[in-house]
Every structure is written in C-alpha cells, then in structure tokens.
Amino acid sequence: MRPLLDEAFLRRLSRLRFLAKSQRGGRLTGHHVSPRVGMSIEFADYREYRPGDDLRYVDWNLYGRLEKLFVKTFAHESDLPVYLLVDASASMQLGGSPKATYAAQLALALSYLGLRSMERVGLYPFADRVLSNLPPRHGMPQLGRIYRALSDLTFGQDTLMDKVLSEFVSATKESGLVIVIGDLLCSLHMKEGLSRLLYRGDDIVFLQVLAPGEIEPQGGGLSRIVDVETGKHVTLNLGRSTLEEYKVRFEQHQGELRSLLHELGVPLFTLPTTRPLERVVFEDLREGGILR
Amino acid sequence: MRFLSPAALYLTLSSLAIIVLALLRSDIRRREVAALFLWETLPSEPRSSSIHLRRLLDPLLLLQLVCLFLLVAVLAQPVLSSRVQRISALAIVVDASASMRTVRDDGSTCYDAAIERALEIVDESPAEYTAVVFLSSRTTLTTHETVSKAPIRSDLSASEPTWNGDGTSDDLVNALSAAGGVDRFDRIVFISDRPLEDAPGTVETFAVSGGDNVALTAFSVRENVGSSGATAFVQLVNSTDTYQDIEVVVSDGHTQTSLPVLLSPGVPERVIVPFPASSGSTFTTTLETDDAFAGDNTRYFALDRALDLRVWWIGDTNQYLWAALRASAPIVEAGSPDTADVIVVYDAQVPATLSGTILLVHGEIVDEAELAADVAGGPVRASGVDSPLLEGVEPADLYVTGLPGDVRVPNDATVLLEAASIPLLVTWKTQRHEAILISTTLDATNLPITVDFPILIRNVLSAVVRLPAELSYDTAVVGEPVPLSGYGTIERIEAAGGNLVADTLRVSEAFYPDRPGLYTVYSSRGVFPIAVNISPTESSAVQSADDASSPASTYGLADRQYWRSLWPLLVALVLVLLVAETIVRNWKLVRRRRGAQG
Numbered sequence: 001m002r003p004l005l006d007e008a009f010l011r012r013l014s015r016l017r018f019l020a021k022s023q024r025g026g027r028l029t030g031h032h033v034s035p036r037v038g039m040s041i042e043f044a045d046y047r048e049y050r051p052g053d054d055l056r057y058v059d060w061n062l063y064g065r066l067e068k069l070f071v072k073t074f075a076h077e078s079d080l081p082v083y084l085l086v087d088a089s090a091s092m093q094l095g096g097s098p099k100a101t102y103a104a105q106l107a108l109a110l111s112y113l114g115l116r117s118m119e120r121v122g123l124y125p126f127a128d129r130v131l132s133n134l135p136p137r138h139g140m141p142q143l144g145r146i147y148r149a150l151s152d153l154t155f156g157q158d159t160l161m162d163k164v165l166s167e168f169v170s171a172t173k174e175s176g177l178v179i180v181i182g183d184l185l186c187s188l189h190m191k192e193g194l195s196r197l198l199y200r201g202d203d204i205v206f207l208q209v210l211a212p213g214e215i216e217p218q219g220g221g222l223s224r225i226v227d228v229e230t231g232k233h234v235t236l237n238l239g240r241s242t243l244e245e246y247k248v249r250f251e252q253h254q255g256e257l258r259s260l261l262h263e264l265g266v267p268l269f270t271l272p273t274t275r276p277l278e279r280v281v282f283e284d285l286r287e288g289g290i291l292r
Numbered sequence: 293m294r295f296l297s298p299a300a301l302y303l304t305l306s307s308l309a310i311i312v313l314a315l316l317r318s319d320i321r322r323r324e325v326a327a328l329f330l331w332e333t334l335p336s337e338p339r340s341s342s343i344h345l346r347r348l349l350d351p352l353l354l355l356q357l358v359c360l361f362l363l364v365a366v367l368a369q370p371v372l373s374s375r376v377q378r379i380s381a382l383a384i385v386v387d388a389s390a391s392m393r394t395v396r397d398d399g400s401t402c403y404d405a406a407i408e409r410a411l412e413i414v415d416e417s418p419a420e421y422t423a424v425v426f427l428s429s430r431t432t433l434t435t436h437e438t439v440s441k442a443p444i445r446s447d448l449s450a451s452e453p454t455w456n457g458d459g460t461s462d463d464l465v466n467a468l469s470a471a472g473g474v475d476r477f478d479r480i481v482f483i484s485d486r487p488l489e490d491a492p493g494t495v496e497t498f499a500v501s502g503g504d505n506v507a508l509t510a511f512s513v514r515e516n517v518g519s520s521g522a523t524a525f526v527q528l529v530n531s532t533d534t535y536q537d538i539e540v541v542v543s544d545g546h547t548q549t550s551l552p553v554l555l556s557p558g559v560p561e562r563v564i565v566p567f568p569a570s571s572g573s574t575f576t577t578t579l580e581t582d583d584a585f586a587g588d589n590t591r592y593f594a595l596d597r598a599l600d601l602r603v604w605w606i607g608d609t610n611q612y613l614w615a616a617l618r619a620s621a622p623i624v625e626a627g628s629p630d631t632a633d634v635i636v637v638y639d640a641q642v643p644a645t646l647s648g649t650i651l652l653v654h655g656e657i658v659d660e661a662e663l664a665a666d667v668a669g670g671p672v673r674a675s676g677v678d679s680p681l682l683e684g685v686e687p688a689d690l691y692v693t694g695l696p697g698d699v700r701v702p703n704d705a706t707v708l709l710e711a712a713s714i715p716l717l718v719t720w721k722t723q724r725h726e727a728i729l730i731s732t733t734l735d736a737t738n739l740p741i742t743v744d745f746p747i748l749i750r751n752v753l754s755a756v757v758r759l760p761a762e763l764s765y766d767t768a769v770v771g772e773p774v775p776l777s778g779y780g781t782i783e784r785i786e787a788a789g790g791n792l793v794a795d796t797l798r799v800s801e802a803f804y805p806d807r808p809g810l811y812t813v814y815s816s817r818g819v820f821p822i823a824v825n826i827s828p829t830e831s832s833a834v835q836s837a838d839d840a841s842s843p844a845s846t847y848g849l850a851d852r853q854y855w856r857s858l859w860p861l862l863v864a865l866v867l868v869l870l871v872a873e874t875i876v877r878n879w880k881l882v883r884r885r886r887g888a889q890g
Binding site (some may be wrong): 183185186187211219220222223225226227229233235236239245249250 | 320321322325326330331335336
C-alpha cells in the first residue's frame with residue numbers, strides 16, 4: 001500500500017486546520033483556546049497571589065493601587081490531540097481500488113493537516129481490537145512515522161467497534177479529536193464505546209469509506225458470497241431482485257448507523273472510494289464543520 | 293479438400309472431454325464482501341433451465357473447441373485440390389556449343405533464337421519439375437522443382453553460348469540422368485542448329501539455323517626440314533551455295549603470309565601455305581570473310597617442343613635401352629639423381645633411399661626389390677592388369693630365355709607381365725619413389741629386337757615427362773581437357789594478352805580452356821605454348837531452315853490435379869483464435885473481478 005499524496009494537494013491542506021467543537025486543555029500551545037489558565041501571550045484574568053506563585057506575573061501596578069498582590073493569568077492556547085483510528089480489518093482490502101488505500105490516503109492527509117497546525121496526531125489502526133498505537137506527537141517527523149505505520153499495516157480479521165473504542169479510551173488519557181476511518185460494515189454495537197469517548201470529552205468524527213460495489217453491487221449469476229473477515233459464506237443466484245433487496249438492506253444499515261451517531265451527536269461522512277480526496281477534504285469536511 | 297491422414301480426425305472425439313469438463317466445471321463465482329449480514333437471507337433468484345445452454349455457448353468453450361478442431365485438421369494434413377494444365381517434368385535442352393553464335397538473317401544469333409523458343413516452350417508447357425540443360429562438350433544442368441516459371445525464365449535469359457564443341461547424345465542422357473533420368477520427363481525439347489545423333493526417341497528437336505558460313509576446320513604447321521621457315525596446312529569448308537573467293541592469312545605473330553583461295557560450295561578444301569619467313573613457334577590463320585559465324589574464321593597452332601629427358605644411369609651401360617630412350621625423347625644425362633627425370637638401374641643394386649622414378653632392368657633396391665638366381669624363362673604373358681604401360685605392347689610377341697627364380701617386391705606391387713609364372717614387368721610406388729622393374733637383363737629377352745620395346749620404354753617415359761606429339765591436325769579444343777602431365781610443376785597458365793587463366797593453386801592434372809586462342813603454360817621445365825581452337829564440328833554444315841513448328845512427338849500436357857497443403861493456414865488461424873481466447877478470458881476475469889467487489 002502506498003498512501004501517497006501529491007504536493008499541490010498537501011500545500012492546499014496547509015491552509016486548513018481542525019475545528020474543535022469544544023475547548024479543552026492541551027499540553028502544548030496550539031490553535032485551540034484552553035479553559036486552563038497558564039503561560040501564554042493572551043491575558044485572561046487576575047487572581048490573588050498565593051505563596052509559590054511566580055513573582056514575574058505579580059501585577060505591581062495593581063499592588064501600588066490596591067496594596068494587594070495579584071498575579072496575572074493568561075488564556076492558554078492548547079494543542080488538540082487528533083486521534084486517527086483507521087480500520088485495518090480484512091474487509092478494507094476489498095474494492096477495485098482497495099478501501100484501505102483510500103483510508104490511508106485520507107488519514108495521511110488529515111495527519112499532515114493536523115501536524116501543520118501544530119496539533120499532536122496519533123494513529124490507532126484497529127480491527128477486532130486496537131492493533132497498534134502511535135501516540136499523538138507534534139512535528140513533521142510524526143508524519144513520517146504515520147506514513148510508515150500506514151504503509152506497513154497488517155490487516156486483521158473482523159471489526160468489533162465497541163471493543164475497539166473501549167480499548168482506545170483506556171489507552172489514551174487525553175481527550176481530543178477522534179477520527180474513525182473505516183467501512184463500518186459491521187455490527188453497530190458501539191454505543192457504549194462512543195459514550196465513553198463522549199463522556200471523556202472527545203470530539204468524534206466517523207469517515208465511512210465504501211467501495212462502489214458495496215453501495216451498488218453489479219454482476220449476477222450463481223455466486224458464493226464470502227465474508228472476507230469471518231470466512232462465512234452464503235450461496236445466492238444473484239439477479240436484479242436480489243441486488244435490489246441488497247440495496248434496501250444496505251440503506252437500512254446505513255440508516256441505523258446514521259441514527260445511532262446522530263443520537264450521540266457524532267458526524268458521519270460516507271465516502272465512496274471513487275470520490276476524489278480533495279473534494280472530501282475541501283468540501284465534505286469543511287462543510288461538515290470538521291475543518292476550517 | 294481432402295485429408296492425407298484422415299485417421300487423425302478421430303482426435304476430434306477429444307472435444308467431448310472438453311465439453312464434459314466444461315459442464316462439470318463449477319459455475320459458482322466467488323464474491324467477497326465486507327459484511328455477510330447484508331447478504332444473508334436475501335432471496336436467491338430462481339435458476340434458469342437455460343443455464344446449461346448458456347454455458348455451452350460460452351465463447352471461451354466455443355473458441356477452445358474450434359481451436360481443437362483446427363489442430364486436429366492440421367494433424368490430418370488437409371490439402372486442397374486444384375486443376376491446372378501442366379506436365380509433370382519438362383526438360384529443355386539448349387545447344388550451347390560455339391556454332392550457336394552463328395548470326396541469323398535478322399541479326400540475332402542462333403542461341404538467341406533458341407532461348408526465345410525455349411521461353412515459349414516454358415510458357416506452353418508449364419511443369420512441376422523443369423530441367424534446363426545447356427548441351428555442349430561441357431554440359432551444364434540446372435533443375436527447378438517449382439511450378440514458378442520465373443526462375444526458369446531467368447536461368448534461360450541469363451545464359452550465354454559457350455565456345456565448346458557439340459554435346460553428344462551420351463552427354464544429354466548423362467545430364468538427364470542426374471536430373472532423374474530420361475524416363476522421368478514427359479517432354480524433352482532439344483533446340484539446336486543441328487540434329488542430335490542417336491538422341492533418345494522421346495526428344496523433340498527444334499532447329500534453329502544461321503546464315504552462310506565459310507570456315508577454317510583444320511590448321512597445322514610444320515617446320516621445314518633442311519631449310520628455314522615453315523609450311524602451314526589449312527583446311528577450309530565453304531558451306532554457302534556460292535563460290536567464295538577468299539584470302540587465307542597465316543601469321544606467326546611477327547610476320548604473315550597470305551594465299552587467295554577459291555572455294556567451291558559445300559566442298560572441303562585443303563591448302564598448303566608456304567611460310568618461308570616464319571621463325572616463330574605459334575601461328576594464327578585467319579580467313580578474310582564476312583560470314584555468319586566468325587568463330588571459325590581463326591584457328592591457332594603451336595609447334596610442339598619436346599622436353600629433354602634427364603637420365604641418371606646406374607650400372608652397366610646397355611645400348612638397346614639407351615637407343616629406346618633416345619627414340620622416345622631427347623636425352624641428357626642428369627647431374628645427380630636428384631635432378632633426374634628417370635633413374636635407370638641396369639643390373640645393379642641401389643639403396644631404398646633413392647627418390648624419383650626408377651627404371652630397374654635386372655636391378656635391385658635394398659630391402660625392397662631383390663632378385664634370386666636366374667632360371668629358365670618362357671613365353672611372356674600379361675597378368676591381366678590394365679595399365680598404360682602396356683598400351684601398344686603385345687606380350688605374345690615377347691620371349692624370355694632366363695629370369696630370376698624369385699622376384700621379391702613389395703606386397704602392393706603390380707605385376708604386369710610374367711614369364712614362367714615369374715614376374716617380368718612389375719611396378720610399385722613407395723613414399724620415396726615409383727619403380728618399374730624389368731626383372732631380367734635385356735640380353736635374356738627378345739625385347740631389343742621387337743617394336744614393343746621402344747613402345748614400352750616410351751610408355752614408361754610418358755608417365756614421367758611430356759613427350760612431343762607427332763605431327764597432327766589435332767590441337768586442344770575448347771571445353772575439352774588439355775593434359776598438363778609432363779610439363780613439370782605448373783606455375784601458371786596465361787591466355788593471349790597475358791591474362792592469367794589459372795595459377796598453381798588452381799591447376800590440376802588438366803586444364804579446360806573456355807575460349808579459343810593461344811595459351812602459355814609456365815612450368816618448372818620452361819614455357820610452352822598451347823593452341824586451343826573451337827571444335828571442327830562447329831563448322832560443319834548447319835540446318836538450312838528453322839523447323840520449330842511441329843514437335844517430333846506429342847507430350848502429356850493435360851489437366852493435372854495438384855494438392856495444396858492447407859496446414860499453414862490452419863495453424864495461423866489457431867494462433868489467431870488462441871489470442872482471441874486470451875483476450876476473452878482476460879475480459880471475463882476483469883468483469884468478474886468488478887462483480888466480485890460487491
């Protein structure tokens with residue numbers, strides 16, 4: 001797999017940044033305003049001096065007028081940890097142009113975008129569990145690590161989203177922007193995991209990558225339908241009515257997914273692999289309020 | 293169309309195996325999906341009963357079957373019949389002798405007319421196999437195993453007449469034998485300016501004739517005895533219908549003499565041309581006439597010069613043997629055995645290391661030829677071995693009174709004459725020398741008083757050196773071999789004007805001149821002129837009129853059925869179909885892969 005992005009696209013990406021819906025603390029200075037006061041250039045408030053405070057921040061003018069010691073506090077511009085959860089289940093290898101490639105390119109683009117805007121970006125490939133983790137870090141060297149991790153992805157078996165999300169919450173202590181990239185053609189039993197993330201204060205975005213044949217299957221004839229993740233299969237003589245029935249069932253699945261995520265306030269973007277990556281980033285994610 | 297190996301058609305039954313395999317082949321396509329739950333419990337389409345028919349109509353299967361049938365057809369060797377007017381084998385024999393250079397009234401030569409006629413015959417008698425024979429004293433043959441006329445026409449058009457003499461019926465039969473034999477040919481056409489004697493009965497002769505000819509048919513010169521100069525002997529033939537007042541010119545290269553002659557029509561005339569001022573050794577005679585064949589208006593002659601025979605004598609002198617040697621050739625005594633042409637060993641013994649030609653008369657070679665004490669002899673008889681040494685020798689005229697009781701010679705020696713069952717004349721060769729042994733002394737035979745003795749000695753010497761020819765009108769003839777034995781080691785042969793004809797590397801035992809003229813042989817023994825003329829037969833009366841209208845016999849030009857092999861076409865078709873099958877296969881794979889993405 002070679003999730004390569006062309007240079008012009010990367011230059012355009014550098015003009016974008018993630019837009020977080022909530023503000024939360026971060027360890028390093030970033031582009032997101034943190035509710036925690038600290039050392040930054042943007043003045044926030046005064047508070048009474050307490051022993052141990054840094055005397056450099058004592059406002060002596062105010063002491064001259066009020067004869068009380070106050071120290072200046074500053075609004076802390078915090079960085080936003082961006083967690084990329086990339087589906088590495090066997091089903092991602094399907095498609096004429098594999099969904100995994102598309103997902104990797106998308107993840108790489110978002111990583112670049114985040115790292116350019118001084119965010120910390122981490123990568124968590126998953127299948128039935130979190131397969132590996134690349135904790136969020138600053139700087140462009142992290143892009144190289146993410147690139148290598150995406151290139152060396154080992155695809156697992158089936159997808160257990162609930163378990164994955166729970167493992168992810170346990171593995172990370174800091175809330176951030178959690179971007180889940182996968183086909184989401186799995187059991188929708190993930191409400192608990194999502195709730196834990198939301199409770200921690202994470203922003204969650206689902207990017208559903210689908211092959212065109214999954215949205216509108218073609219072909220016909222006697223077929224052995226094999227689940228690439230479980231190996232189970234059914235034999236069907238595919239015809240127009242069967243495929244129409246499939247589409248109904250697919251739409252039903254998508255509806256359930258949308259309603260689940262909508263209920264939790266989690267945005268979902270369904271992206272066929274035929275949709276150009278630039279349109280996804282500059283149109284879909286911007287219009288969806290994920291990027292600005 | 294028919295098949296040469298129809299049994300191979302049974303292989304078409306193997307198509308059943310392909311069909312059975314196609315029917316047995318699972319038609320279930322594998323389709324990998326991300327989530328089986330979306331497909332489970334979907335209603336399956338009812339399977340149509342026409343599915344087997346559709347499978348049989350699978351283009352891949354049909355292509356495979358067609359390929360199989362074509363390959364089987366190839367193995368069965370299909371041929372397509374076609375009928376053409378053609379004969380099986382045609383032989384075109386064109387007289388390529390010198391007389392075919394005769395100019396006709398229309399300015400073309402007889403050879404041109406012959407070739408034109410031959411081309412017409414090629415067109416009117418297309419054959420599967422054509423032999424083109426250019427008949428002369430050195431006949432050439434080319435064969436064309438093709439129905440295409442182009443190479444035959446090219447062959448004929450590119451040919452030229454030779455300066456050779458006429459070919460004979462034997463030459464023709466021999467040439468046709470090399471092409472499969474006379475009987476192989478449905479039609480044999482001979483185009484010539486004169487009929488072929490004793491030609492096979494199946495030969496059709498087409499005559500071409502040229503214009504009037506006056507010819508020199510013989511020329512010889514002999515040096516005057518007792519006075520200077522020479523005398524030329526010239527024979528002329530007037531083949532025209534009128535008297536011809538012509539002039540014969542004889543030249544020795546420096547001076548010339550001429551003689552006017554009135555020639556009667558059709559009568560050979562012999563004239564003697566005195567040439568008192570001549571001092572040369574090569575002569576040319578020319579006929580001052582403007583006739584149709586210029587090739588016989590000049591003839592050449594070279595005086596034959598005898599070579600000195602270098603003799604090294606060992607043993608007693610014998611006057612009879614000396615006399616016989618001198619009768620054969622001018623004799624000089626050699627300075628050493630190494631420079632001798634012949635070493636004569638008379639009643640003596642020599643070492644085996646001696647090299648060259650050794651004539652032993654009651655002589656011995658140590659450890660090689662040894663003679664026992666003499667015993668009573670008897671009549672001489674030939675052992676039956678054919679040898680040039682005995683040419684002109686009559687053994688019955690010879691008698692031996694005594695000869696060695698035992699003659700020990702090498703095992704591979706050839707006994708030519710015997711007396712009292714004891715070898716009398718024996719020859720053998722070793723790596724060092726060639727030996728001729730007369731096992732007894734001449735005194736014990738009647739050899740010295742018989743004419744056979746000088747003949748025998750001359751035969752011995754003629755194998756060693758070139759002996760002078762007797763006065764003769766016969767000179768070397770174009771196209772026939774000129775023997776080179778006896779000239780010593782040949783260095784080169786030049787034609788008139790110094791053109792190199794052959795050098796040491798190319799000279800063999802004989803030299804074949806390809807045109808008339810004066811040639812010069814340069815050898816270790818000197819410089820020798822050789823006169824080469826066209827054959828006198830080329831000047832004999834030619835046929836008076838063309839006779840190309842009615843063939844002597846009918847020939848088998850008929851509707852003939854030919855079979856053209858079709859397998860290359862079928863193989864090409866199979867290759868095209870295999871490519872098509874590959875394309876269809878890939879196209880189906882791509883389509884299936886796309887379908888499987890769902």
